Amino acid sequence: MTTREYDIIIVGGGLLGCATAYQLAKRKAGNILLLEANEIASQASARAACLLTRARTKPALMELVQETYDCIAEIEQLLGESLELQQCGSVTIASSEASLKEVEALEAAAGRFGIPNERISRERTKELLPWMEVSAVDVALYMPTDAFIDSALLCSGYARAARALGVELRSGCKVKRIVAEGDAVTGVELADGTVLHAPLVVNAAGSWANLLMRPLQVGLPFTPVRSHFWITGIDKERFPVNHPFTVIPDARAFTRSDVGALIIGLRESQCQSFDPSTLTDKLEDFDFNQAAKWQVLDEGAPLLKRYLPDIDDLGIAHYMAGPSCYVPDAKFIIGPVKRYSGLYTVTGCCGGGVAAGGGMGRLAAELMLHEEPFVDPALFVPERFGEVDPFSAEFQKRCADARSNKKGG
Amino acid sequence: MKRYIVFLKQVPLSTKVEMDEQTKTLKRSSALCQTNPDDLHALQMAVTLKRSTGAEVVAVSMGPASADAVLRETLQRGADRAVLLSSRAFAGSDTWCTSLVLAAAVRRIGEYDLLFFGRMAIDGDTAQVGPEVAAHLDIPQLTWLASVDGVADGRLRAVKLAGRVRQQVEVSLPCALMVGRENCALEAPTLSGWRWAQQQEVECWGEDELGLSPDEVGLYASPTRVVTTEVPQREKEMVWLADAPALAAVLRDAMQFQNK
Numbered sequence: 097m098t099t100r101e102y103d104i105i106i107v108g109g110g111l112l113g114c115a116t117a118y119q120l121a122k123r124k125a126g127n128i129l130l131l132e133a134n135e136i137a138s139q140a141s142a143r144a145a146c147l148l149t150r151a152r153t154k155p156a157l158m159e160l161v162q163e164t165y166d167c168i169a170e171i172e173q174l175l176g177e178s179l180e181l182q183q184c185g186s187v188t189i190a191s192s193e194a195s196l197k198e199v200e201a202l203e204a205a206a207g208r209f210g211i212p213n214e215r216i217s218r219e220r221t222k223e224l225l226p227w228m229e230v231s232a233v234d235v236a237l238y239m240p241t242d243a244f245i246d247s248a249l250l251c252s253g254y255a256r257a258a259r260a261l262g263v264e265l266r267s268g269c270k271v272k273r274i275v276a277e278g279d280a281v282t283g284v285e286l287a288d289g290t291v292l293h294a295p296l297v298v299n300a301a302g303s304w305a306n307l308l309m310r311p312l313q314v315g316l317p318f319t320p321v322r323s324h325f326w327i328t329g330i331d332k333e334r335f336p337v338n339h340p341f342t343v344i345p346d347a348r349a350f351t352r353s354d355v356g357a358l359i360i361g362l363r364e365s366q367c368q369s370f371d372p373s374t375l376t377d378k379l380e381d382f383d384f385n386q387a388a389k390w391q392v393l394d395e396g397a398p399l400l401k402r403y404l405p406d407i408d409d410l411g412i413a414h415y416m417a418g419p420s421c422y423v424p425d426a427k428f429i430i431g432p433v434k435r436y437s438g439l440y441t442v443t444g445c446c447g448g449g450v451a452a453g454g455g456m457g458r459l460a461a462e463l464m465l466h467e468e469p470f471v472d473p474a475l476f477v478p479e480r481f482g483e484v485d486p487f488s489a490e491f492q493k494r495c496a497d498a499r500s501n502k503k504g505g
Numbered sequence: 506m507k508r509y510i511v512f513l514k515q516v517p518l519s520t521k522v523e524m525d526e527q528t529k530t531l532k533r534s535s536a537l538c539q540t541n542p543d544d545l546h547a548l549q550m551a552v553t554l555k556r557s558t559g560a561e562v563v564a565v566s567m568g569p570a571s572a573d574a575v576l577r578e579t580l581q582r583g584a585d586r587a588v589l590l591s592s593r594a595f596a597g598s599d600t601w602c603t604s605l606v607l608a609a610a611v612r613r614i615g616e617y618d619l620l621f622f623g624r625m626a627i628d629g630d631t632a633q634v635g636p637e638v639a640a641h642l643d644i645p646q647l648t649w650l651a652s653v654d655g656v657a658d659g660r661l662r663a664v665k666l667a668g669r670v671r672q673q674v675e676v677s678l679p680c681a682l683m684v685g686r687e688n689c690a691l692e693a694p695t696l697s698g699w700r701w702a703q704q705q706e707v708e709c710w711g712e713d714e715l716g717l718s719p720d721e722v723g724l725y726a727s728p729t730r731v732v733t734t735e736v737p738q739r740e741k742e743m744v745w746l747a748d749a750p751a752l753a754a755v756l757r758d759a760m761q762f763q764n765k
């Protein structure tokens with residue numbers, strides 16, 4: 097078998113693997129190979145609702161999201177093409193004491209970070225969101241610089257920028273296992289038996305990351321949890337193209353414009369986790385439970401009705417379900433895996449890999465290259481929960497609860 | 506009473522189907538299923554027509570118990586009544602046996618004006634079942650449909666394609682229509698439709714209800730024998746064109762060939 101030496105091998109060509117590849121290449125980290133079992137940008141990263149929500153109550157998260165916005169501008173410059181960021185703004189709606197507190201916290205965080213924001217009247221809310229029944233709105237917080245972006249386009253943007261900077265990308269190339277000698281990783285073995293050597297290996301295999309860790313007896317503290325959204329039929333008057341996206345905590349919902357239709361995201365009270373060992377190689381073959389399409393909408397509709405009164409009779413043209421990798425504390429997993437030298441991971445996206453991916457990739461790259469990290473890496477240490485068994489039902493439930501209890505967008 | 510009967514089939518979500526090497530039938534073990542896309546357009550056409558004629562729309566599917574999902578979807582999308590044709594005896598039926606079962610179901614349902622079929626199922630690609638049912642029932646059939654203009658005075662007016670020619674046709678009722686995706690756009694289903702569909706009863710008929718004997722249908726009664734299957738290999742000749750004049754020459758030749 098032919099072998100080749102690399103400085104770094106990245107497993108996974110989704111947003112997190114590609115963003116890491118880009119950030120490493122930008123730092124001239126050497127000879128880098130990215131391996132993707134399917135096509136680049138074809139799995140979770142092709143299923144997102146694509147919100148790039150800037151304001152977060154955790155300051156480190158805002159830094160990570162800002163880095164994504166910076167990456168987009170840099171990559172557009174580098175590739176000489178637009179990644180079609182849609183700066184539509186966002187409106188967060190409060191209709192209860194509890195959600196008002198959340199909005200106030202966001203407002204304060206945005207203020208500290210310099211993110212433009214203003215409370216708007218019901219009239220202005222109606223202007224921006226013609227579909228919304230505004231009598232239910234107590235407070236509306238408008239953030240005009242929030243945006244969304246086609247996640248697959250962003251992912252392929254990172255990948256193409258990485259390639260332009262010298263990274264070798266291989267799709268259709270599944271890694272069978274990460275190879276370790278003693279307590280150091282030495283490379284990866286491909287499905288066809290080829291072994292590729294590198295002193296640094298990054299596991300960015302998304303929902304599949306724990307399948308690669310299992311033979312190494314490492315458990316990363318996350319599990320795939322179903323995220324989903326519904327898309328209405330087109331009605332450009334009611335759902336104007338690129339009107340602001342909304343976050344409505346009291347309805348456990350978000351909405352986004354989609355070329356004249358409305359994307360509606362809902363979180364069920366008990367989110368559904370999946371045992372990673374049941375995953376198929378491609379998400380298109382995986383059963384996210386097709387019945388959930390209507391069952392979850394049925395569960396969520398009564399709360400949403402206050403804002404979208406005709407939800408029961410609105411035509412639903414499409415449904416999209418996919419896995420997000422949830423961690424019990426709803427924070428990402430980024431950094432070295434202590435048990436093996438040379439093994440790194442960037443995963444546990446908690447439904448935020450589009451917004452935070454650029455920053456997650458940057459932090460991973462800085463840690464690998466021993467540069468000063470731009471945010472506190474302690475928040476994202478893989479071992480922060482001690483030893484976990486991601487294949488146990490009990491742990492999977494803990495992760496699902498992190499999504500069930502999620503507040504923001 | 507005016508009545509339209511629509512036939513729908515559950516097919517794998519992925520078009521990658523596996524062949525059972527021994528029986529040479531398609532393996533339908535894939536857990537993920539959908540309603541055959543053309544069939545949904547057939548249903549839509551029936552439901553749209555019903556709005557002007559007041560007909561009852563009956564949806565029929567032959568398949569395993571899981572085809573109940575297909576029928577609930579038809580109720581959500583506007584069908585009034587749903588019938589599942591399900592029996593071990595039907596398993597492995599080819600298009601001939603399937604059409605026998607469907608024709609028997611039509612007879613049991615009773616009077617009808619129009620039968621709606623999707624043009625073709627994405628797992629078998631035969632486009633035979635609809636025409637065969639029409640033949641069993643000895644009624645006219647409309648294939649290569651372009652559009653339906655209306656039903657009046659016991660006749661259906663429609664446009665049909667014959668190569669590049671569009672034919673306006675009038676067909677006496679009852680008749681069968683083979684509907685494709687381009688014939689009508691789907692309306693998006695609603696949550697209230699789903700709620701209603703969950704409360705309806707789906708009737709289930711086997712060979713007894715249809716008056717068929719088990720040895721008339723199923724794998725062993727099916728006359729079709731699949732001897733081998735292979736994926737056609739297309740060989741393409743490729744030539745690199747060096748410059749714009751070379752491209753222009755190729756286009757000129759192609760246009761001359763077209764105009765001959």
Ligand SMILES: Cc1cc2nc3c(=O)[nH]c(=O)nc-3n(C[C@H](O)[C@H](O)[C@H](O)COP(=O)(O)OP(=O)(O)OC[C@H]3O[C@@H](n4cnc5c(N)ncnc54)[C@H](O)[C@@H]3O)c2cc1C
Binds near residue numbers: 143325
């Ligand atoms: C419905 C939905 C809505 C979402 N909405 C948003 C949103 O609005 N905003 C936001 O920020 N985020 C959102 N997300 C989350 C976002 O999609 C994810 O955070 C992001 O896609 C994660 O990227 P990833 O690289 O970890 O995963 P993936 O894109 O799944 O990439 C992992 C890759 O690894 C590959 N792989 C796995 N095993 C191997 C192997 N052994 N060898 C080689 N390759 C392998 C896989 O094929 C895959 O391509 C949403 C997610 C879903 C499902």
